[in-house]
Structure formats: structure tokens, C-alpha cells
Amino acid sequence: MFYAGGMNNDVHAIVDEQLRRARQRYTGGRRQLVQLLIDAGRPVTIPELQEIGARQSQSSLYRNLATLEQCGAVRRLASTDDVARYELTEELSEHHHHLLCSSCGRLEDVVLPPRIERALAEAAEEARRQTDFDVDSHRFELVGTCATCN
Amino acid sequence: MFYAGGMNNDVHAIVDEQLRRARQRYTGGRRQLVQLLIDAGRPVTIPELQEIGARQSQSSLYRNLATLEQCGAVRRLASTDDVARYELTEELSEHHHHLLCSSCGRLEDVVLPPRIERALAEAAEEARRQTDFDVDSHRFELVGTCATCN
DNA sequence: CTCCGTGCAAACTTTTTGCAACGGG
DNA sequence: CCCGTTGCAAAAAGTTTGCACGGAG
Numbered sequence: 112m113f114y115a116g117g118m119n120n121d122v123h124a125i126v127d128e129q130l131r132r133a134r135q136r137y138t139g140g141r142r143q144l145v146q147l148l149i150d151a152g153r154p155v156t157i158p159e160l161q162e163i164g165a166r167q168s169q170s171s172l173y174r175n176l177a178t179l180e181q182c183g184a185v186r187r188l189a190s191t192d193d194v195a196r197y198e199l200t201e202e203l204s205e206h207h208h209h210l211l212c213s214s215c216g217r218l219e220d221v222v223l224p225p226r227i228e229r230a231l232a233e234a235a236e237e238a239r240r241q242t243d244f245d246v247d248s249h250r251f252e253l254v255g256t257c258a259t260c261n
Numbered sequence: 262m263f264y265a266g267g268m269n270n271d272v273h274a275i276v277d278e279q280l281r282r283a284r285q286r287y288t289g290g291r292r293q294l295v296q297l298l299i300d301a302g303r304p305v306t307i308p309e310l311q312e313i314g315a316r317q318s319q320s321s322l323y324r325n326l327a328t329l330e331q332c333g334a335v336r337r338l339a340s341t342d343d344v345a346r347y348e349l350t351e352e353l354s355e356h357h358h359h360l361l362c363s364s365c366g367r368l369e370d371v372v373l374p375p376r377i378e379r380a381l382a383e384a385a386e387e388a389r390r391q392t393d394f395d396v397d398s399h400r401f402e403l404v405g406t407c408a409t410c411n
Numbered sequence: 412c413t414c415c416g417t418g419c420a421a422a423c424t425t426t427t428t429g430c431a432a433c434g435g436g
Numbered sequence: 437c438c439c440g441t442t443g444c445a446a447a448a449a450g451t452t453t454g455c456a457c458g459g460a461g
Contacts, residue, residue, distance in 0.1 A: 136460080138416065157450085168418045173451065175416090189339040193426080193450070210394045219394065227387050230380040231401075237377050238403050244360045244369065246405035251381075253388050255396035286435085288441065307425085318443045323426065325441090343425070343450080 122149060122203050126184045133182040140167045141175050145184065145199070154188050154196035154209070154218040192216035208250065212257035221253065272299060272353050276334045283332040290317045291325050295334065295349070304338050304346035304359070304368040342366035358400065362407035371403065 126145050127137045147163055148155065155163075157172050165172060176197050179185035184203060188196045190211065196218055198204070206228070210219040223231075235249035276295050277287045297313055298305065305313075307322050315322060326347050329335035334353060338346045340361065346368055348354070356378070360369040373381075385399040 136415070138460090140417080170419080170452080171417055174453095177452095178416095187341075189341055189343065191337075191339055193339065193343060193345070195343070195450085208388070210392055210396070211400075212394070219392070221388055221391055223384065223388055223391075227384040230384050234373065234377040234380050234401065235403060238358070238371055238373055238401075241371055241373075242360055242369070242403070243408050244362070244403065244405040245411055246360070246403045248404045250361075250400075250402040250404060251384065251388075252400040252402070253385060253392070253394065253396045254398045254400060255394040258393050261395055284440095286440070288435095290442080320427080320444080321442055324428095327427095328441095345426085 122199070125203060126179070126182075129182040129184050130178075133178075135178055135182065138175075140171060141179060143167075144172070144175055144179065145203075148185065148197065148199050151198075153220050154190075154198040156194045156196055158194070160197075188218065190216040190218055208252065210253045210255065210257070212260055213254050214256055214260035217257045217259070219257070223251075272349070275353060276329070276332075279332040279334050280328070283328075285328055285332065288325075290321060291329060293317075294322070294325055294329065298335070298347065298349050301348075303370050304340075304348040306344045306346055308344070310347075338368065340366040340368060358402065360403045360405065360407070362410055363404050364406055364410035367407045367409070369407070373401075 123137070123142060123145060126141075130137050130141070144160070144165065147160055147165055151159070151163070157169065160172060161169070167175070176185055176187070180187055180197075183200055185197050186200050188198065188209075190196055191213060192215065194216065198220075201207075205222060207220045207222045210221055211217075231249065231251055235246070238249075239246040273287070273292060273295060276291075280287050280291070294310070294315060297310055297315060301309075301313070307319065307326075310322060311319070317325070326335055326337070330337050330347075333350055335347050336350050338348065338359075340346055341363060342365065344366065348370075351357075355372060357370045357372045360371050361367075381399065381401055385396070388399075389396040
């Protein structure tokens, strides 16, 4: 099965290219970070990255994630707890939205059927007309309680 | 024109009742805070509250906002910068969504027409079926660039 | 040889907390 | 009086930065 940018084998090649464009290197640490983000399948925190085996100092984690964010490979998210979470950009993953646990701040990915995505896009278009913001994307979040906090 | 809970005159009375239920007092500082949130008309940060005339110490701002959050009068939001923003809950304001400036983290309120709200509710219902999260609400955010950052 | 990337420790920002004083009911 | 509330200062939590070393090109 194919979907744009979703095949793990390709992800590293794309990130390599993205970094190259920004005149930066795809080091071992950065590669491992990208692999951990692929494996996680949801936005993860710095402590979580350390738990699942990131073998680099905390400052390198911050710096590498910032670098990957600047080159367009990673997106940084703020949740309800004040711990940043990181995920691959949609260029490297599948278009998705998030479930947010209002108790612990955990985020999970959710993929919606095309019919719903069309409705959301339509809603965004309507909303854009009502504002002087220069709107370029939208986010849809489901807020609730995760399995752990339940 | 009437809409549930939206009349400023009533807001203070409702907050008073909410605090009373939580066995806490509606002090002058808290009342001023609620009035500032009404006037702001969008989620504001602690520094912004100080700029617009909140006359209490920073620690009291944090504590009073936490108290108001616990009793259901205020909602705390995380944005892209790592500064918390506060707004009145929808019980005290109008149902709305947010515009998010990806450059500075500023949030603005936006009210969508009922037709769009129905589509969003439908999308949320569909999404809820796809997860083990106990979903109880949804958020729709328009991401873009605000007038100042433009 | 030259930089970029790294680890460590210190600095910085935002938020929380301890403590003593204040004040309304 | 009693106990919730406040201000101040210190502490805590998360993130960023300075610096010196090491390794890749």
C-alpha cells in the first residue's frame, strides 16, 4: 500500500534532503531521532524520547529537534501540561489530527475519513472569511481522557 | 440581544456562585481579573494582564487564575510560544473557536455559523468512534499569521 | 584543517510554593 | 479570632546557551 511520504524507507531520504537544503548534516543522532518519531506514531516529549532509547544529551535533543523543525521535518506542539511534544511533519507522515487528554496532556494521532476532512476544510474556508488573520491551515482536536487516565 | 451567559452583568454573578460552590471568595482581585478577561475578548497571557492593569502580584495572578480554573470560570490554554493564555469558559462567554498566529502564539476568538458548527460536531462524532479516548469535546483552530506579524 | 555537532554545566524563562502579614466574615 | 488571600522571595520545571572537545568532510 502506498501513501505519499508514508513509507518509512523514504522518510530518511527526505529528511536527508531537507537537511541538506538547510546546509546541515543527517547525523546518527538526528537519524535515530527521526526513527524514534516514526516508531512512536504520536507526538512525544523529550523525557519520552529518552525513555524509548534516545542516546544523546538532553541539550542535543533540544538542538536536534530545533534543527529538524527548521528544515521542515519535525513539528513542535504545545499541550496542556507545559511539556513540548514533537512529531514528524505531514510531509513525512500521514495527514492526521490529534486526540488530547485533558488530564495528562498526552496526544494521539487520529486519521479521519475523506468525507469528514472535506467538511473540516469547508469549515476552515468559511471561518477564514470572518477574520483578518492570514489563515493557512487548520487543526481539529478531540479533547477527552486517555486510556491511562481513565 | 440575548445569548446564554453572554451578558456581562450576569458573568460576575455566575462566577460568584461558582466560587461559592468551591468554598472560595470572590475577592476584588478575582473580580477584576474576570472583568479584564471579559474586556480582552480573547485569551490573554499573564504579562498581558499586567499591561492592561491587573493590580496584583504575579503569584496572585497565577493563584487566582488557577482558582478560577478549578471552579469552572476560566480555561487555561497552551499556545505555540510557551506562555499560558487564559479565557473565560464557554459557560460565561459565547461558544467559539480560535485563530492561532503561528508566528507569535497570539490567539483570537472566532464564532462560526451554525451550519459549520454542525459539520464540526459531526466530524467529532465520527472521530470519536475511531479511538479508545473518552472524548468529551472538540477544538477547531485556524492557524495563520496575525495582523501584527504580517 | 576547518567547521559542525556534541556533552556538560550554567543561565534563563515561566510557573509554583513557603512564609509571614493582612483582612473580611 | 479564624482562615482564606496576598505579596515577596525562593524554588522548581522546562528550555536555551556558552564553551571546549571531538569527529566528519
